[in-house]
Amino acid sequence: MQELEQVIIVGVEEASTEQYQHERSMNELKQLAEACQLQVVAVLSQKLEQIHPTTYIGSGKLNELKVLMEEKNVETVIFNDELSSSQIRNIESVLSCRVIDRTILILDIFAIRAKTKEAKLQVEIAEWQYMLPRLIGLRKSLGRQGGGGVGTFNRGAGEKKLELDRRHIESKINSLQNDLKQLVKHRKVQRGRRNKQGIRTVALVGYTNAGKSTLMNRFLEMDTNQTQTSKYVYEENMLFATLETSVRKIALPEFFPFLLTDTVGFVERLPHHLVKAFRSTLEEVKEADLLIHVVDYSNPFFEEQIEVTNHTLKEIGVKDIPMIYAYNKIDLMNEVPDYGRENTVYISTKNKKGLDSLTTIIQEQLYGEQIVCDFLIPYEKSAIIDEMKEHALIKKWEYLENGTFLQAQCSRHVKDKYSDWLQNESMEIQ
Numbered sequence: 001m002q003e004l005e006q007v008i009i010v011g012v013e014e015a016s017t018e019q020y021q022h023e024r025s026m027n028e029l030k031q032l033a034e035a036c037q038l039q040v041v042a043v044l045s046q047k048l049e050q051i052h053p054t055t056y057i058g059s060g061k062l063n064e065l066k067v068l069m070e071e072k073n074v075e076t077v078i079f080n081d082e083l084s085s086s087q088i089r090n091i092e093s094v095l096s097c098r099v100i101d102r103t104i105l106i107l108d109i110f111a112i113r114a115k116t117k118e119a120k121l122q123v124e125i126a127e128w129q130y131m132l133p134r135l136i137g138l139r140k141s142l143g144r145q146g147g148g149g150v151g152t153f154n155r156g157a158g159e160k161k162l163e164l165d166r167r168h169i170e171s172k173i174n175s176l177q178n179d180l181k182q183l184v185k186h187r188k189v190q191r192g193r194r195n196k197q198g199i200r201t202v203a204l205v206g207y208t209n210a211g212k213s214t215l216m217n218r219f220l221e222m223d224t225n226q227t228q229t230s231k232y233v234y235e236e237n238m239l240f241a242t243l244e245t246s247v248r249k250i251a252l253p254e255f256f257p258f259l260l261t262d263t264v265g266f267v268e269r270l271p272h273h274l275v276k277a278f279r280s281t282l283e284e285v286k287e288a289d290l291l292i293h294v295v296d297y298s299n300p301f302f303e304e305q306i307e308v309t310n311h312t313l314k315e316i317g318v319k320d321i322p323m324i325y326a327y328n329k330i331d332l333m334n335e336v337p338d339y340g341r342e343n344t345v346y347i348s349t350k351n352k353k354g355l356d357s358l359t360t361i362i363q364e365q366l367y368g369e370q371i372v373c374d375f376l377i378p379y380e381k382s383a384i385i386d387e388m389k390e391h392a393l394i395k396k397w398e399y400l401e402n403g404t405f406l407q408a409q410c411s412r413h414v415k416d417k418y419s420d421w422l423q424n425e426s427m428e429i430q
């Protein structure tokens with residue numbers, strides 16, 4: 001097995017943060033490091049009024065860190081915040097080591113995980129944008145393990161060279177953004193096509209590792225029309241398992257079909273450039289009719305995670321979309337509240353608990369008021385029956401002399417669309 005690189009993680013507990021918040025954040029940094037194939041061998045924290053502007057931690061602590069590094073034979077240190085160019089330079093000159101900050105760590109994970117061209121482009125844009133104001137500071141530090149991009153960028157010495165680098169990077173960012181625009185256009189066309197079909201969309205959102213992709217796969221399993229396992233998405237117990245947006249059609253027996261979107265999870269202090277770069281992927285979320293906010297209820301900090309997710313959604317411009325909270329992983333809990341809260345379901349995607357209630361709520365939210373309609377479709381128009389099946393639940397079906405008789409449960413919108421063939425409309429179903 002490949003030996004993991006050993007690192008020390010360092011954080012500042014500022015006066016404005018609670019101790020438990022700091023511990024949570026350091027714990028998450030450790031997980032992020034592990035997701036990047038790094039092994040944390042020591043953790044160092046310092047309580048400060050605020051982060052030290054020149055060296056992040058105080059000079060005494062920095063010396064303590066130097067000793068610890070020698071003791072542990074470590075050459076890389078990860079800091080729990082985004083560092084400025086001068087902080088990186090100053091720390092480097094004292095420690096003579098590779099300095100990684102929280103942002104570059106997250107960027108690295110994204111770089112390793114990115115599979116599609118779109119995700120790769122988005123990560124690369126964010127990396128260069130992070131680099132730009134830090135050109136002077138970045139000498140030996142930074143960069144992912146292997147592969148192109150930031151780590152392998154040829155940084156020369158001297159101000160003149162730096163200026164060249166800057167221009168080079170700026171034009172690189174421009175060209176990458178143009179490439180991305182082309183891909184996004186394609187995505188837009190696909191979305192437009194789907195919108196025309198009138199099928200409603202639901203997006204899974206939530207903190208990383210909450211269980212979004214697993215939920216998507218459960219829905220695919222429940223869909224009896226779905227025989228291709230290739231439609232399944234990647235689920236894994238690690239941070240940022242998903243970076244790409246996947247859209248799948250879910251048609252459950254006795255329910256209206258809908259499109260389900262699985263997408264990237266969020267994390268506290270997700271780098272701003274990354275959020276910006278991923279905006280186009282997250283367009284799918286912005287245009288959804290309904291959001292399912294998947295929460296890892298077994299995580300002691302689930303409330304903070306909900307807050308981070310809602311905050312990030314706001315940052316990408318999501319507003320006024322109805323949201324259902326799906327408290328997941330209840331199999332790991334001893335107790336689950338028995339009182340019903342509005343738009344909240346308790347589920348276990350592992351044990352397949354609560355998925356029926358979730359489906360019912362989705363249906364109510366998406367298709368609301370329902371009516372039962374009788375249609376008579378002339379035989380020469382039979383093609384529209386297939387189309388109708390997408391948008392209505394067919395209750396009865398009979399071949400008559402002058403056409404096909406269909407009794408269907410549907411929305412008023414669908415009734416209006418096929419009103420030419422409407423014979424009768426009856427009771428409302430709640």
Ligand SMILES: Nc1nc2c(ncn2[C@@H]2O[C@H](COP(=O)(O)OP(=O)(O)OP(=O)(O)O)[C@@H](O)[C@H]2O)c(=O)[nH]1
Pocket residue numbers: 206207208209210211212213214215234235236237238239240241242243263264265266294328329330331332347348349350351
């Ligand atoms: N015990 C338990 N584990 C679950 C449940 N749902 C998901 N998991 C596990 O949680 C881990 C993360 O699941 P994913 O579905 O990949 O999480 P995600 O929200 O898609 O994560 P990202 O793609 O990183 O944003 C996996 O190991 C799942 O097996 C559940 O109901 N109970």
Ligand SMILES: [Mg+2]
Pocket residue numbers: 212213214234235241242263265
């Ligand atoms: Mg996922």
